[in-house]
Structures are given as structure tokens and as C-alpha cells.
Amino acid sequence: MRLIVPLLVSLVLPLASGCDRQKAPEPQASAEAESGKGLDRSHKGEAAPVVKFKDPDGGEFNLADFKGKPVLVNLWASWCAPCINELPTLQQLEQAHANEGRLGIIAVSQDTAPQGSVEAFLGERDIGRFAAYHDERMELSSALNVQILPTTILYDAQGKEVWRYVGDLDWTGEEATKLLAELNGAPTT
Template sequence: MRALLPLFAIALVLPACGQQQDAANNDAADDAIGIPVKGVDRGQKGQPAPDAKFLDPDGGEISLADFKGTPVLVNLWATWCAPCVKELPTINAITREHDKDGTLGVIAVSQDMGEQGSVEAFLAKLKVDDLGAYHDPKMALSGALNAQVLPTTILYDADGKEVWRYVGDLDWTSDEARKLLAEVPAAGKG
């Protein structure tokens, strides 16, 4: 009987190892076929910001070209997206920080199809008061950026060229985020 116990234990462990390997293979396969993986993606570096139109907090049309001359961090989010809602307060915090020094514009663009007033009310309810209610009810910006996952946050240099994008949620007040934001290039240096 004692001789069977080690064999039984090995039989239990081997399938678990196979499952871990399968998960790793699935991640590699997902990456190979273009399914976004959470984290930093530098694959679009140097690409110009799209000219897709979305709404500014006053309801007027705007595009990323309107921010040219200042580096800008663009966060794509939605009210129905739990990871988006989780990270919004941290986006709000860095907005406050960078508004003081003027080194980085920060905009969070809602991808909700509802009315802009509902986005304003949602931000007010969360007490996220330093972000304007930018709104893209037609999802033109996320479509032009091929953003397949929300949230997705993209850093553009002052010349309107993509530096990197972060797929998934992140605490934008964390050390990891500070290191990424330290990559903000000045105009003409992208």
C-alpha cells in the first residue's frame, strides 16, 4: 500500500503541471494571434494619433490633434467596465498632479453609447472631478486605435506620435506607472 501512495501523488501532480503549461501556451498563442495581453505594448511606437472625432466636456467635437504641442495620456474607458472604474480615481490623481506642472495632458474618453450627461453624472458620483467628461459615443477613437480591451491608455508625445500603450487597468499612482510616465518626451524628441 505504501508503494502506491507515491505513485498516486505523482499522478495528481502531473496533470496540474500540464495545466500550467497549457495556460502558458495559451498566453503565447493569444499573443501570436494578436489578442492583447495586459501590460505595456510598444508595437505602435511612432504612429501618429488618429484624426477620429469625439466630444469634449462641453459637447463640441475634438480630436487628438487638438492636443498637439503637449504630451497627452489618453485613457479609453466605459462605465460598464469594472477595471476602468477601478483605475479612474488614479487617473484623476495624476491629472491633478500634471495640471500643476503642465508637462502632460491627461484625458479619459468614455466609450459609452449613452448621453454625455450620463458620463458627467457617473464621474460626479465617483468624485472623479479633475477629469472632464470626454465622450466617444460612436467609439470612433477606440476603433481608430484598434483598442480591443478596456481600459487602454496611450501616451502620445508632443508631436502627436504614440510612445506606448498600456492594455488593461493600472494604478496610475504606482511606481510602475511613474516609471512609464517618466518616458514622456518633449516636443521634437519623440
């Protein structure tokens, strides 16, 4: 029994903050991110990768399609519990910004299953088309060196990374509001 409890803790603890895509995550920019969750500014200014993935209709899409407009990109998977918990708040954020048109919000599934199964998964949870983007080869997460899902990345209108948030976040909460305010020239922390 003494051996089982530490073993269980070592297996469950990493799941508490995100879904580890690979065994050894790269170092992050903040102490919170080093623990597997939090704000990471270490990629600030990097250009969005030119990687093709599927849009909700199955056509080819890439982040350059948002040229001239900031975009919030969420990488998620149906097997990732923190991703699933986060999606409804991301959907609320997307709906709040839909009429403004100043910020694009997409969630790109990193599931290797066919796009139809991802759409069915989202339909069962009444999650909108903003989350039906699909990268079954996980090329986007590879190009971005994303190790933990969910990871959400904010790109400015020039396609340059502003920050990334590693792990799940309540996108309707105060922390998310402060982070998104950086698009309007608010001071960064």
C-alpha cells in the same frame, strides 16, 4: 458540477484583466499584453488618429488639439469594472500634473449612452472633468484598434504614440512613474 466550474472559469478569467470590447484581441507586443494586460509598444511611432469626439462641454475635440504637448489618453467605459477601479488613480495623476502643464491627461468614455449620463456617472464618483470626454460612436477605440478597456496611450508632443498600457494600472504607482519618465528621456524597457 464538473462542467459548470470550467465554464465559469472560462467566463470569469478574461474579466480579471480588462473589459474585452470584441471577442478576439489582436496580438500584443509583450507576453503580459498577450494575456490581455500590460505594456504594448507595437504601435510606437504611429500618429494619433484624427477622430472627433466630445469635450466635457459637448463641443468637438480631437487629439490634434494637444499639438506640441504630450498627452495621456485613457479609453474607458462605465460598464467596465477595471476602468472604474483605475479612474481615481488616473484622476490623482491628472491633479498632480495640472499645475505643471507639461502633460495633458484625458479619459475618453466609450459609452454609447448620452454624454449627460456619463457626466452623472462621474459625478456620483467625484471624478473630475478630465474624464468627461465622450466618444459615443467609439470611433477613437476603433481607429486605435483597441480591443480591451481600459487602454491608456501616451502620445509625445509630435502626436506620435510612445506606448499603450492595456488593462488597468495604478497611475500613482511605481510602474506608472517609470513609464511616464520616458517623456523626459529616461531609458525604455
